[in-house]
Amino acid sequence: MTAMLNVRDLRAYYGQVQALHGMAFDLSEGSMTTLLGANGAGKTTTLRAICNMVRSTGTIEFEGAPLIGRPTESIVRLGIAHVPQGRGTFTTMTVEENLQLGAITRTDRAGVVSDIERMYDHFPVLKDRYTQQAGTLSGGEQQMLAVARALMLRPRLMLLDEPSFGLAPLIVRDLFKILGKINREDKVTILVVEQNAQLALELADKAYVIETGRIVMSGSASEIANNEDVRKSYLGY
Amino acid sequence: MELFTNQVLAGISTGAIYACMALAVVMIYQAIDHLNFAQGEMAMFSTFISWQLMQWGVPYWGAFVLTLVLSFIGGIAIERLLFKPLAKAPILTNVAGFIALYSIVNSVAGLIWDFTIKQYPTPFGSYPFLGSQLISTHQAGMIGVTILLLIGLFFFFRFTRMGLAMRAAASLPESARLVGINTSWMIALGWGMAAAIGSIAGMMIAPVVFLEPNMMLGVLIYGFAAAVLGGLTSPLGAVIGGFLVGIMENLAGTYIPGAGNELKLPIALALIIVVLVVKPAGLLGRPIVKRV
Ligand SMILES: Nc1ncnc2c1ncn2[C@@H]1O[C@H](COP(=O)(O)OP(=O)(O)OP(=O)(O)O)[C@@H](O)[C@H]1O
Ligand SMILES: [Mg+2]
Numbered sequence: 001m002t003a004m005l006n007v008r009d010l011r012a013y014y015g016q017v018q019a020l021h022g023m024a025f026d027l028s029e030g031s032m033t034t035l036l037g038a039n040g041a042g043k044t045t046t047l048r049a050i051c052n053m054v055r056s057t058g059t060i061e062f063e064g065a066p067l068i069g070r071p072t073e074s075i076v077r078l079g080i081a082h083v084p085q086g087r088g089t090f091t092t093m094t095v096e097e098n099l100q101l102g103a104i105t106r107t108d109r110a111g112v113v114s115d116i117e118r119m120y121d122h123f124p125v126l127k128d129r130y131t132q133q134a135g136t137l138s139g140g141e142q143q144m145l146a147v148a149r150a151l152m153l154r155p156r157l158m159l160l161d162e163p164s165f166g167l168a169p170l171i172v173r174d175l176f177k178i179l180g181k182i183n184r185e186d187k188v189t190i191l192v193v194e195q196n197a198q199l200a201l202e203l204a205d206k207a208y209v210i211e212t213g214r215i216v217m218s219g220s221a222s223e224i225a226n227n228e229d230v231r232k233s234y235l236g237y
Numbered sequence: 238m239e240l241f242t243n244q245v246l247a248g249i250s251t252g253a254i255y256a257c258m259a260l261a262v263v264m265i266y267q268a269i270d271h272l273n274f275a276q277g278e279m280a281m282f283s284t285f286i287s288w289q290l291m292q293w294g295v296p297y298w299g300a301f302v303l304t305l306v307l308s309f310i311g312g313i314a315i316e317r318l319l320f321k322p323l324a325k326a327p328i329l330t331n332v333a334g335f336i337a338l339y340s341i342v343n344s345v346a347g348l349i350w351d352f353t354i355k356q357y358p359t360p361f362g363s364y365p366f367l368g369s370q371l372i373s374t375h376q377a378g379m380i381g382v383t384i385l386l387l388i389g390l391f392f393f394f395r396f397t398r399m400g401l402a403m404r405a406a407a408s409l410p411e412s413a414r415l416v417g418i419n420t421s422w423m424i425a426l427g428w429g430m431a432a433a434i435g436s437i438a439g440m441m442i443a444p445v446v447f448l449e450p451n452m453m454l455g456v457l458i459y460g461f462a463a464a465v466l467g468g469l470t471s472p473l474g475a476v477i478g479g480f481l482v483g484i485m486e487n488l489a490g491t492y493i494p495g496a497g498n499e500l501k502l503p504i505a506l507a508l509i510i511v512v513l514v515v516k517p518a519g520l521l522g523r524p525i526v527k528r529v
Contacts, residue, residue, distance in 0.1 A: 053411070053414075071414075071419075072414040072415065072419050073414045073418055073419050073420070074412075074417075076414070076415060076416065076417040077417045081415075083385075084411075084415065088409065088411065088412035088415060089412075090405055090409055090412060091408075092408055093404070093405070093408070097401060097495060100398075100401060101401060101402075101405050101413075101416050101418075102419060104398060104401065104405075104416050104417060105401055105416070105417035105418075110434065137388055149416070153416070153417070205338050
């Protein structure tokens with residue numbers, strides 16, 4: 001498999017504070033990869049750096065195109081969807097408008113209409129609430145809306161920052177099932193940051209472990225899941 | 238009773254103009270979180286352009302449409318050249334920018350067209366509307382044009398992709414960029430639309446206040462009042478605020494003893510302050526929560 005995203009020597013800064021200290025990793029096309037790490041390790045920052053939402057240096061290449069210095073909206077237009085931590089829901093707009101916004105760069109109207117229906121199949125609660133203001137949805141419903149909105153782009157690469165945050169355990173299973181399906185059937189490459197490390201490792205092909213802005217371990221998801229240190233720190237057994 | 242109806246209708250017709258100005262102010266406020274003090278001067282300048290076009294022989298509605306287009310382009314140009322570079326600057330720098338724009342536009346207009354008062358035509362005539370003494374055809378025309386504009390804007394923001402993108406960019410710029418919206422251009426577009434809306438207000442009020450470089454000063458103060466009253470975050474609120482301010486202004490001038498023309502502005506503003514004490518975000522505004 002060829003690498004879809006290459007990251008080399010990535011450093012990111014919040015003002016004077018350096019949050020990433022030379023990260024390097026690859027995402028191969030069609031894979032699902034998970035980033036693990038303690039709170040404050042730099043997982044969110046890594047995803048933000050890919051979309052140029054934090055000042056960074058180094059190289060990030062998406063299918064050969066350099067991303068560093070490219071405006072966020074133009075990175076998105078290359079086919080990279082980002083579900084940010086905190087969801088980024090347009091709370092004053094309706095559920096349906098949020099989905100339409102996810103597809104705002106697309107010009108195939110018929111495709112957009114049928115994709116909205118597809119999202120309602122994946123997430124039936126959204127269908128029941130499609131004229132409701134998104135801000136009035138429950139936290140879990142907003143999380144589903146955020147994932148659905150990202151999918152409306154028909155992305156080639158999807159970045160998810162703690163998609164299970166605030167969801168009930170059963171719903172989390174459902175959500176990951178859907179993500180797995182999207183990964184396999186729609187061939188969307190996925191990079192997911194997840195507190196629920198066990199579940200993420202079950203589904204992912206590959207995993208990276210981050211500590212204070214550096215990658216300290218990498219391998220196939222099953223290798224990482226069987227690593228003693230990882231089990232103690234992230235899986236709790 | 239007839240006096241009352243008369244004053245309310247007159248209030249609605251000037252209120253329509255305040256509504257337009259308020260809408261223009263809200264549009265820019267939504268996009269960049271600043272009040273455009275120069276909105277009135279921009280509208281005045283547009284009105285002069287339309288006047289000049291008519292002097293050159295362009296018929297009224299031709300000049301009207303051409304002015305709309307030129308104002309739209311001018312608004313975008315002002316944003317690109319002056320306020321885009323100031324986007325990350327502190328508030329006071331931006332305020333200075335608006336004041337500079339105000340005085341530049343005002344003096345340039347004076348320089349080109351001088352400060353003498355000019356007659357400005359109305360396409361609606363000034364006869365009793367439908368034979369009634371209550372309202373003139375020009376007043377009815379002002380209300381009609383404003384209502385058409387509001388309906389057009391409503392459809393634009395509710396049912397077009399561009400309108401949806403503009404709303405998204407104004408409400409959550411970061412999320413908007415994450416769905417691929419070029420928020421910087423949405424701001425420029427907001428300026429263009431605000432300038433065009435302001436030009437309509439200027440061209441409609443010019444037959445009433447006459448054309449001169451300071452014609453919009455009072456109108457803009459009422460427009461600000463309307464925007465604040467309705468809620469700076471709500472376009473619908475701004476429109477309702479505009480009509481309310483127009484009506485209050487006229488009723489205060491007529492019914493409060495000794496108010497007359499001199500005191501109706503302070504009285505109307507005092508009423509608005511009372512409303513804001515009770516409801517700080519304005520009638521329809523969202524409480525302003527700043528992200529950190
Ligand atoms: N806006 C900011 N300004 C300054 N420092 C920041 C900012 N955002 C993050 N940081 C710092 O950067 C480091 C990495 O933060 P990041 O949000 O990437 O962590 P994370 O791995 O996503 O953590 P969590 O699991 O809690 O979401 C932390 O030390 C954090 O304090
Ligand atoms: Mg995080």
